[in-house]
Amino acid sequence: MAKTLPERPRAVLVGVQLPGVTDEAHAADLAELKRLVHTLGFDAVATVSQRRQRLATGTVLGSGKLKELSALTGGSGVIPSGAQGKTSKAREKWEAEADAEPEGPDAPVAPGDADLDGSGSEPPDEDDDAFPDTDADPESDADAEATAIEPGPRPTVVVVDHELSPSQLRNLERATGVQVLDRAGVIVDIFHRHARSHEARMQVEIARLNYLAPRLREAPGGRERQQGRGSGDSAIELDRRKIRDRLAELREGLAAIQKDQDQRRYARRDQLRVALVGYTNAGKSSLMRALTGSTVLVADQLFATLDTTVRAMQPETRPRILVSDTVGFIQKLPHDLVASFRSTLDEALEASLLLYVVDASDPTWAAQLEVTRTVLREIGADVVPGKLVFNKVDRLDAAAQEALRAQHPEALLVSAHRPDDVAGLRREIIAFFEASMVEADLVIPYARQARIGEVYEHTTVVSQAYDETGSRLRVRGLPGAIARLTRSFQE
Ligand SMILES: Nc1nc2c(ncn2[C@@H]2O[C@H](COP(=O)(O)OP(=O)(O)OP(=O)(O)O)[C@@H](O)[C@H]2O)c(=O)[nH]1
Ligand SMILES: [Mg+2]
Numbered sequence: 001m002a003k004t005l006p007e008r009p010r011a012v013l014v015g016v017q018l019p020g021v022t023d024e025a026h027a028a029d030l031a032e033l034k035r036l037v038h039t040l041g042f043d044a045v046a047t048v049s050q051r052r053q054r055l056a057t058g059t060v061l062g063s064g065k066l067k068e069l070s071a072l073t074g075g076s077g078v079i080p081s082g083a084q085g086k087t088s089k090a091r092e093k094w095e096a097e098a099d100a101e102p103e104g105p106d107a108p109v110a111p112g113d114a115d116l117d118g119s120g121s122e123p124p125d126e127d128d129d130a131f132p133d134t135d136a137d138p139e140s141d142a143d144a145e146a147t148a149i150e151p152g153p154r155p156t157v158v159v160v161d162h163e164l165s166p167s168q169l170r171n172l173e174r175a176t177g178v179q180v181l182d183r184a185g186v187i188v189d190i191f192h193r194h195a196r197s198h199e200a201r202m203q204v205e206i207a208r209l210n211y212l213a214p215r216l217r218e219a220p221g222g223r224e225r226q227q228g229r230g231s232g233d234s235a236i237e238l239d240r241r242k243i244r245d246r247l248a249e250l251r252e253g254l255a256a257i258q259k260d261q262d263q264r265r266y267a268r269r270d271q272l273r274v275a276l277v278g279y280t281n282a283g284k285s286s287l288m289r290a291l292t293g294s295t296v297l298v299a300d301q302l303f304a305t306l307d308t309t310v311r312a313m314q315p316e317t318r319p320r321i322l323v324s325d326t327v328g329f330i331q332k333l334p335h336d337l338v339a340s341f342r343s344t345l346d347e348a349l350e351a352s353l354l355l356y357v358v359d360a361s362d363p364t365w366a367a368q369l370e371v372t373r374t375v376l377r378e379i380g381a382d383v384v385p386g387k388l389v390f391n392k393v394d395r396l397d398a399a400a401q402e403a404l405r406a407q408h409p410e411a412l413l414v415s416a417h418r419p420d421d422v423a424g425l426r427r428e429i430i431a432f433f434e435a436s437m438v439e440a441d442l443v444i445p446y447a448r449q450a451r452i453g454e455v456y457e458h459t460t461v462v463s464q465a466y467d468e469t470g471s472r473l474r475v476r477g478l479p480g481a482i483a484r485l486t487r488s489f490q491e
Pocket of ligand 1: 279280281282283284285286287297298299300301302303304305306327328329391392393394395414415416417
């Protein structure tokens with residue numbers, strides 16, 4: 001069976017637990033990194049974790065841990081001074097030693113884990129293999145403790161749970177002998193792979209080039225590359241110029257698309273709009289599907305959705321209510337990505353109501369909600385009225401649901417998979433808009449009867465009467481929409 005599956009590259013995860021980060025938070029971070037890596041198509045087969053006061057400037061990890069990591073990947077464990085070719089020797093050595101590596105499940109890491117807190121007696125760089133088991137990881141199958149590694153071919157990628165400077169990246173690549181990615185790089189790559197619409201693709205490319213540009217400047221083996229091309233500094237300079245040109249081209253293209261969208265947005269200004277926002281994988285698209293009957297992509301992946309989709313709630317209300325599905329958030333989201341998705345988000349955030357969708361079955365939901373709130377605050381969307389929606393409650397037992405209700409009496413508890421819950425959410429949404437609607441009279445002269453459809457589109461018509469001037473409609477709608485209709489029929 002396994003043979004029919006294509007081979008997935010194997011990755012080693014690296015995380016440093018900094019002061020102030022609890023064991024749980026650290027484990028959750030690494031579990032999330034594992035999911036990110038999985039989404040990218042790699043299998044995380046080992047985790048190297050270390051407690052440190054700060055990231056080691058040159059290599060993130062201390063020298064002992066770096067050796068341990070490199071033993072897994074077949075690297076030398078040291079940063080060669082410009083020389084190449086040590087890797088293969090180290091590999092031979094590693095192969096010879098591999099069998100001797102301690103690998104037992106009862107390796108003495110657990111006790112260290114328990115008594116490390118506050119003891120301060122451990123050397124800062126070494127020995128700190130204690131890594132809390134990642135049972136928070138929903139996809140956890142065989143989890144690695146420190147140096148434990150799943151049997152199989154040697155990992156070919158190292159993924160570090162921190163943002164790396166270009167030189168840290170280069171040093172780690174030299175020491176481990178394999179490709180090294182940082183968390184931001186993984187996220188950028190996932191975005192790159194999942195972007196569908198023209199706009200999303202352009203936005204991601206901008207973020208990607210911005211991410212790559214500084215790394216290119218100090219590219220690993222920059223010297224080797226220049227030698228290869230035989231053109232010295234100018235090779236990098238050329239690449240940089242190409243990137244600049246491409247960025248300019250992309251920004252121009254994006255501006256054109258956005259102009260187009262501004263127009264469409266303008267046309268929608270009177271409509272009732274609600275946006276689903278929240279952490280990635282919370283179930284926004286699932287709720288979107290359930291509320292609108294649309295077929296947006298739902299997937300157990302991080303960042304399945306990158307485009308804002310807008311659909312009318314079904315069955316259609318009068319006036320109709322538009323629902324937007326948006327890109328999800330994640331902690332340590334690369335800044336450029338937030339910036340490049342700003343316009344996509346802006347569109348959604350023009351909504352009158354934000355539904356903060358939370359995966360209540362995720363033990364870290366509170367931290368995820370905080371990330372969502374922070375990003376929305378940063379883009380100025382915290383002033384939009386919001387409603388907390390705990391999703392996936394079908395995975396919670398009654399006691400956990402009760403606790404959640406007690407903690408957040410204002411929130412709605414739903415499962416996107418239960419039609420009754422979705423109907424309840426729908427009622428809440430309608431009630432929200434009802435509450436902000438006002439009643440008014442509109443007079444539509446006979447000469448303008450052809451445009452009466454506009455009234456029905458933007459308001460609820462309570463009653464209709466005719467007199468000598470035209471039809472007189474009693475309507476309910478948002479104050480802005482009524483004001484605009486009144487004006488347009490008086491002109
Ligand atoms: N058990 C359960 N699973 C759910 C529920 N809602 C969504 N899911 C699952 O959660 C996963 C993610 O759902 P999506 O709707 O794609 O989540 P999203 O928030 O749109 O995620 P991104 O677009 O990646 O940010 C999918 O596997 C869904 O089937 C729910 O209420 N209960
Ligand atoms: Mg989605």
